[in-house]
Amino acid sequence: MENGGLPNGDVASRPVRLHRDVRLPDDVEHIDQDAEYCSVFADGAWQRIRFHDYRRIFSIPGLYEHLFHDLLDCRSPDVVAKLLKEELQRDGVAAHSLRVLDLGAGNGLVGEQLRTVGAGELVGVDILPEARAAALRDRPEVYDAYHVVDMTALAETERAALAAPRFTALACVAALGYGDIPPSAFRAAFNLVAEGGWIAFTIKDRFLSEADTSGFARLVSRCTEAGLLRVRTSQRYRHRLDVRGEPLNYVALVGTKRADIPEDLLG
Ligand SMILES: C[S@@+](CC[C@H](N)C(=O)[O-])C[C@H]1O[C@@H](n2cnc3c(N)ncnc32)[C@H](O)[C@@H]1O
Structure with missing residues (x-):
């Protein structure tokens, strides 16, 4: 044929x-x-x-x-796990002490990397039941719990279930912007992390630039200016290739949370 x-x-x-x-x-x-x-x-x-x-x-x-x-040679899970590991080592923090919320966890590739780094407790959240099913199908050993929730509209029972672990780290990889996770969902997840906890995420470079229309450039700059997020390190890198073989560049950022993001900061 x-x-x-x-x-x-x-x-x-x-x-x-x-x-x-x-x-x-x-x-x-x-x-x-x-x-x-x-x-x-x-x-x-x-x-x-x-x-x-x-x-x-x-x-x-x-x-x-x-x-x-x-x-398409996606590197994001590796890059963010490596950066987080380096920052933990710099502070002498044992990875097994971390209780990590993996926002937009998908089928568990990021969770797998975080386990390799040594994360002690790992909870995934995703808006899609298909993502949870795939994670349980492909990597059943990775997450301690995996919740299907819409982080922009948490029910009180869901909020309570996610508040219970008192997370000490948030990871969010290749899931911010476009039709995926909006700033309000990122804020909800950020606020589930204890003060002093680790924040590690990746985002398309354009979404942190002046040309941004996603709301993330403003959110991240306001969080850093207001002292809610202390950036420890950030790195521009090739997230993956596009369908034409051209690079798609993202920024990976690792920082620490100093305080909750108030709702009015979203503007
Ligand atoms: C590109 S995938 C990334 C998956 C994983 N983090 C990785 O790097 O392999 C983006 C994920 O974000 C999830 N997502 C999109 N909007 C979401 C929301 N509002 N709340 C939670 N997860 C969401 C999608 O269902 C999808 O699984």
């Missing part, structure tokens, strides 16, 4: 970079990160799947790792 065994269809017109059963589009001039997609052979047919359609991606075992890590 033509096209390497592909049936006719829109996503099958340009067979490129075939790697197992995932194809990246080859005919895109420019495509925003939010619109990127791939074609996946699943259930007997090629299907177009948006990168940000995590519901579908997590439902196919191995697809998230294959797409973002094997094909």
Whole structure:
């Protein structure tokens, strides 16, 4: 069959970079990160799947790792875990003493890295039941608990369950901005961490620039100016490649929490 065994269809017109059963589009001039997609052979047919359609991606075992890590060389979980480890060592803090909230935990790749660093207690949260199911399916040993919640609208019982561990660290990797986690959800998670706790996150570099429209540039600068977040280290790095092979640059930041973020700081 033509096209390497592909049936006719829109996503099958340009067979490129075939790697197992995932194809990246080859005919895109420019495509925003939010619109990127791939074609996946699943259930007997090629299907177009948006990168940000995590519901579908997590439902196919191995697809998230294959797409973002094997094909697009995603480095974010490694980078943030390494930076956090270095800062803990600098302060002589034992990683096993940490109780970490992993915000936007997905299928557990970040949790896995945090366990490698030595994190003692680890709780994942994600808005998608498919993410929790994938984490339990792929990495059942990683999380002590994993809650499916919308951090922008926590029920009182959910808030109480998340307040109980008295977290001493927050990790949030590759999950801020776009249609994912908004500033209000980040604030809710930040405020679940005890004062003096560790804050480690990654974010697209543009979302910390003057051109930002996500609200994160303002949130982070107001938090640092108001002394709520003390930045210990930050690093611009290549998060992953885009579908054209161009770098997508993010910033990883590790700091310590000094106080809660008040609601009016979100503006
Ligand atoms: C790109 S994935 C990152 C997963 C993981 N942190 C990693 O680096 O592999 C973004 C995750 O954020 C989750 N997410 C999006 N909005 C959310 C929200 N409001 N509350 C909690 N999780 C959310 C998505 O469901 C998805 O699992």
